[in-house]
Amino acid sequence: MNQTKEILKTIGFTMLSIGLFLVLWTFLAVRNPDFLPSPLICIEKLGQMMGRPISRVSLGGHILSSLRRVLLAVFFATLIGLPLGLAMGWSRKVNAFVAPIFEFLRPIPPIAWIPLVILWFGVGEVSKVFLVTLGAYVPILMNTVTGVKMVPPVLLNVGRIYKASNVQILREIVLPAALPAIFAGVKTAVSSGWMIVLAAEMMASRSGVGFLINRGMEAYDVAMIIVGMCIIGVVGYLISIVLTFLERRLCPWKTNLE
Amino acid sequence: MSDNVKVQVRDLNKSFGSLQVLKDVSFDIGRGEFVCLVGPTGCGKTTFLRLLTKLIEPTSGQILIDGEPADPAKHNLAFVFQEPSAFPWLTVEQNLRYGLEIKKRDKDFIDKQVDSVAKILGLDKCLKAYPHELSVSMEQRVVIGRSFAMNPDLLLMDEPYGQMDIKMRYYLEDQVIQLWKATGSTVLFITHNLEEAVYLAQRILIMTNKPTTIKKIMDVDLPYPRNIADPRFIEIRKEVTDLIKWW
Numbered sequence: 001m002n003q004t005k006e007i008l009k010t011i012g013f014t015m016l017s018i019g020l021f022l023v024l025w026t027f028l029a030v031r032n033p034d035f036l037p038s039p040l041i042c043i044e045k046l047g048q049m050m051g052r053p054i055s056r057v058s059l060g061g062h063i064l065s066s067l068r069r070v071l072l073a074v075f076f077a078t079l080i081g082l083p084l085g086l087a088m089g090w091s092r093k094v095n096a097f098v099a100p101i102f103e104f105l106r107p108i109p110p111i112a113w114i115p116l117v118i119l120w121f122g123v124g125e126v127s128k129v130f131l132v133t134l135g136a137y138v139p140i141l142m143n144t145v146t147g148v149k150m151v152p153p154v155l156l157n158v159g160r161i162y163k164a165s166n167v168q169i170l171r172e173i174v175l176p177a178a179l180p181a182i183f184a185g186v187k188t189a190v191s192s193g194w195m196i197v198l199a200a201e202m203m204a205s206r207s208g209v210g211f212l213i214n215r216g217m218e219a220y221d222v223a224m225i226i227v228g229m230c231i232i233g234v235v236g237y238l239i240s241i242v243l244t245f246l247e248r249r250l251c252p253w254k255t256n257l258e
Numbered sequence: 259m260s261d262n263v264k265v266q267v268r269d270l271n272k273s274f275g276s277l278q279v280l281k282d283v284s285f286d287i288g289r290g291e292f293v294c295l296v297g298p299t300g301c302g303k304t305t306f307l308r309l310l311t312k313l314i315e316p317t318s319g320q321i322l323i324d325g326e327p328a329d330p331a332k333h334n335l336a337f338v339f340q341e342p343s344a345f346p347w348l349t350v351e352q353n354l355r356y357g358l359e360i361k362k363r364d365k366d367f368i369d370k371q372v373d374s375v376a377k378i379l380g381l382d383k384c385l386k387a388y389p390h391e392l393s394v395s396m397e398q399r400v401v402i403g404r405s406f407a408m409n410p411d412l413l414l415m416d417e418p419y420g421q422m423d424i425k426m427r428y429y430l431e432d433q434v435i436q437l438w439k440a441t442g443s444t445v446l447f448i449t450h451n452l453e454e455a456v457y458l459a460q461r462i463l464i465m466t467n468k469p470t471t472i473k474k475i476m477d478v479d480l481p482y483p484r485n486i487a488d489p490r491f492i493e494i495r496k497e498v499t500d501l502i503k504w505w
């Protein structure tokens with residue numbers, strides 16, 4: 001009984017928050033319709049965009065196209081970041097070898113790479129995935145290094161006492177102990193990848209959510225720009241829900257903080 | 259060297275930087291003996307077990323198992339660490355199997371061992387649980403079970419029962435004696451609880467403050483199972499307590 005009341009209360013607050021947001025938006029929109037179309041107009045626009053393809057690609061197609069770039073990039077970023085991070089966390093020597101280069105490259109935002117990437121790979125798929133990978137490997141690598149360094153020494157000692165080989169210790173103790181941290185890194189990689197892909201798509205692209213926003217800009221179609229932005233928000237939110245679910249499946253031993 | 263010596267310690271010294279922890283420690287532990295190690299907080303009891311198992315190296319001196327430096331590949335060791343050491347990502351059952359699986363024992367044997375150990379330690383109802391779902395005492399029993407399942411030749415226990423309530427403690431004290439008798443293993447058991455030491459050990463090694471040496475080795479010549487109300491038991495306990503008052 002009490003619990004239903006609590007849930008109803010939570011839902012109530014959520015509705016209130018969304019409602020207030022829409023009211024504020026509408027209020028601002030009716031005063032400056034040229035700069036900010038109202039929610040209703042945006043919904044209408046969304047209906048239009050769902051109805052017919054934009055530049056011969058459906059709306060879903062555009063979303064999938066951005067998502068595919070991000071997932072591909074996160075895949076490559078994991079391929080690089082995970083083994084390198086394990087090695088850096090495990091061995092001082094490897095860390096001393098790699099860390100200076102990494103620390104120097106890390107502060108350069110992926111956007112700054114755009115000219116070079118265009119020069120090297122043109123403006124096709126490769127350069128977009130490459131750019132996103134550049135941003136996505138960073139959190140994966142950093143979290144892996146931290147995760148490995150934070151493995152409780154006593155757990156390593158358990159392995160040593162029972163004569164686990166180094167490979168066994170790495171695979172059966174270090175990796176699972178670091179997995180929650182690694183997964184948190186992948187999560188960050190996906191969300192920052194989602195930001196970078198839009199930048200990459202806005203530079204030159206014929207598909208993707210970034211392209212939609214660009215198209216809106218070229219056509220002075222403010223509603224289209226806003227719909228594009230909303231799609232980014234909603235898809236980002238959905239991604240984070242899916243990843244949290246995946247995390248629970250992958251790390252069932254992790255205590256949930258909620 | 260005699261065949262009856264399991265652990266041989268000769269002129270063992272260990273310093274961490276300028277902090278000398280162990281100083282010229284020498285003693286033997288017989289094969290199949292049950293020895294308790296007592297000493298003040300921070301005197302180096304844990305350090306001694308870490309040296310014995312080669313997790314760390316001595317500054318000088320020797321520490322041998324069966325006449326050679328500890329080698330987990332040859333010696334069937336088990337170590338119940340002072341701090342929680344169940345693997346959080348493994349279920350209770352997987353934790354219990356861990357040591358045996360590393361050593362590639364056959365599945366039937368592992369099943370049998372895990373089954374019996376889980377029953378002894380009262381873990382048979384929560385084999386599929388993860389350690390974080392258990393109480394501290396139960397989590398510690400998982401680690402004890404992981405060690406017991408090995409049927410180790412040399413069982414090292416570092417204050418294993420510190421977190422247990424008194425009933426569980428008494429019960430587990432009897433269980434470790436049973437395991438020791440059944441397998442003929444050598445047991446080295448660290449405790450702060452003097453009654454526990456007198457209840458368990460054939461010999462009690464009493465250590466001094468840092469730099470630590472052996473203050474005295476007490477023989478406890480009482481038959482098992484011991485009775486804590488026996489006058490002789492009380493007398494020995496008092497003797498140990500008096501030796502320790504000097505800390």
Ligand SMILES: Nc1ncnc2c1ncn2[C@@H]1O[C@H](COP(=O)(O)OP(=O)(O)OP(=O)(O)O)[C@@H](O)[C@H]1O
Binds near residue numbers: 299300303
């Ligand atoms: N790796 C290390 N580096 C520096 N000092 C250490 C290290 N390990 C232990 N010491 C020091 O050595 C001394 C002995 O530590 P040890 O853990 O062996 O004591 P203990 O007898 O097990 O104590 P307790 O009863 O609290 O378990 C302590 O003063 C501790 O601070």
Ligand SMILES: [Mg+2]
Binds near residue numbers: 305416
């Ligand atoms: Mg200790």
